[in-house]
Amino acid sequence: MTVFEELTRRGYIKQLTHPEEIKNLLEKDKVVFYIGFDPTADSLHVGHFIALMFMAHMQRAGHVPIALLGAATAMIGDPSGKTDMRSMMTRETIDNNAECMKKQMERLIDFSEGRAIMDNNANWLFDLNYIDFLRDVGVHFSVNNMLRADSIRLRLERGLSFLEFNYMLMQSYDFLVLHQKYNCIMQLGGDDQWSNMLGGMDLIRRKEGKDAFAMTCTLLTNSEGQKMGKTVNGALWLDKNKTSGHDFYQYWRNVDDADVIKCLKLLTFYPIEEIERMEREWTGQQLNEAKRILAFEVTSLIHGKEEAQAVEKAAQALFGSGSDLSAVPQIPVSAADIGRTLLDILTEHGVFPSKSEGRRNIEQGGVTLNDEKISDVNRTLNETDLTEGDAMVRKGKKKFYRMVRTEG
Incomplete structure (x- = not known):
């Protein structure tokens, strides 16, 4: 060809x-x-x-x-x-x-x-x-x-x-x-x-x-003609200091069903014959597997295969049957953070681009701490939140972070 x-x-x-x-x-x-x-x-x-x-x-x-x-x-x-x-x-x-x-x-x-x-x-x-x-x-x-x-x-x-x-x-x-x-x-x-x-x-x-x-x-647009690559925090960057490997992977893992085949064609070296077969034959849950392939292939190209394997492993632990959370993005917290508001801690570590954005997420019920939906913007981090030194924070439906207790 x-x-x-x-x-x-x-x-x-x-x-x-x-x-x-x-x-x-x-x-x-x-x-x-x-x-x-x-x-x-x-x-x-x-x-x-x-x-x-x-x-x-x-x-x-x-x-x-x-x-x-x-x-x-x-x-x-x-x-x-x-x-x-x-x-x-x-x-x-x-x-x-x-x-x-x-x-x-x-x-x-x-x-x-x-x-x-x-x-x-x-x-x-x-x-x-x-x-x-x-x-x-x-x-x-x-x-x-x-x-x-x-x-x-x-x-x-x-x-x-x-x-x-x-x-x-x-x-x-x-x-x-x-x-x-x-x-x-x-x-x-x-x-x-x-x-x-x-x-x-x-x-x-x-x-x-x-x-x-x-x-x-062609410009990268979704099925509705809108440019892809925009996130809550702005552009989807190729530098993982600007867009973490986890967030990068999750972006592609969550693309719309109508866009996954197009993205596989344009953004991966996956064999075109295989993609065209998916396009003809795959529907429903099979498209979910296509999204996993897309997320892994794109993350491998930009951040390397090792990083792609790590973030995929983390995603499987959170959404599948796995249990290894080592690759989930971490937020280090120390004794000095006990008593501080979650809003301050999460904004400081880039979970929210600004306090106003964080306040809006909390007020709208978009933040969960250890399965507890947080609605009070003044909610503080307590010792009891850190079960065995860890706490799990969820932003929206599919963005997870681990609060990890550190010395000091």
Whole structure:
């Protein structure tokens, strides 16, 4: 099976510029392609994950990916899909974010022995002379055409800064530079990047007289068309210091029945033939097993097989017939915590993102301590709560934490 067929069957491809040419290229040639990642946070999130999987499937088929870190474009901010302008970040923050993202990418992409390239557009954009850039690049862009691009048109009513208006030119220039440096002929990315991709292709044609290509991948949405990857605490991060392995696993374990097959196709390397068989034949309780497979496979890819086994073991202990609770997220409590409110302790350890959120959970009956539903926001932790030094806290229906007594 060709990679084009694999990507099609898994549902990755949303739009592409030259269907037959791209199909033939991917079957017959070794293609250098790129995906850009603006380091606007110190971790990738699930929205980036699907792009990395897109990249990984291409690499496994023998093509050469370029992971382009956009330290320079992150200082401008991409208006695509945004209703407001991004907050401005310092160069130091952006550089730190880029380094964190690089480490996460290496879990899915093999950068050894030239099998993949990592570059940073700060290497060419930071030193540009503005007048030269306008004369060399800006002259090839029609403002009328730019205003018709969705990424810009949808922002005009709310207001679009001239700073952001430059983003399309800069991303297009990235494609040109990568074409010149590495013979990169294809850009991949989310469907919200379509207009920017076309700008880069056109710039290569005008400047180099050569063809370039683009493919977009579908955005990760649920059966109702809403973006997936949002949690009570915000984004579903790939850094387990931001989203624990337990919470990450449980997110996928609890996806809707209507979304599990789609997620298996897009976010795992599970054989497509097996997934299609599940799609045809599995219903009811069998879909629950599909969710377990999904949660384990995705957690293994992002946090490693050992972590996936540990959190799965914890989940089985809580919801199945197991009894080993060692992998359930722990909250250390000491003698100094006796008499403190549960609200303070749980917020301090990240169970709630804020006291107001915690107060709302407690008042609505969403918190249980050792099978006792807590409704009083002033409820304190008592010695009697710590049976044999432990107490079990449940938030909502399926999030569990162990309070563990420590010395001190």
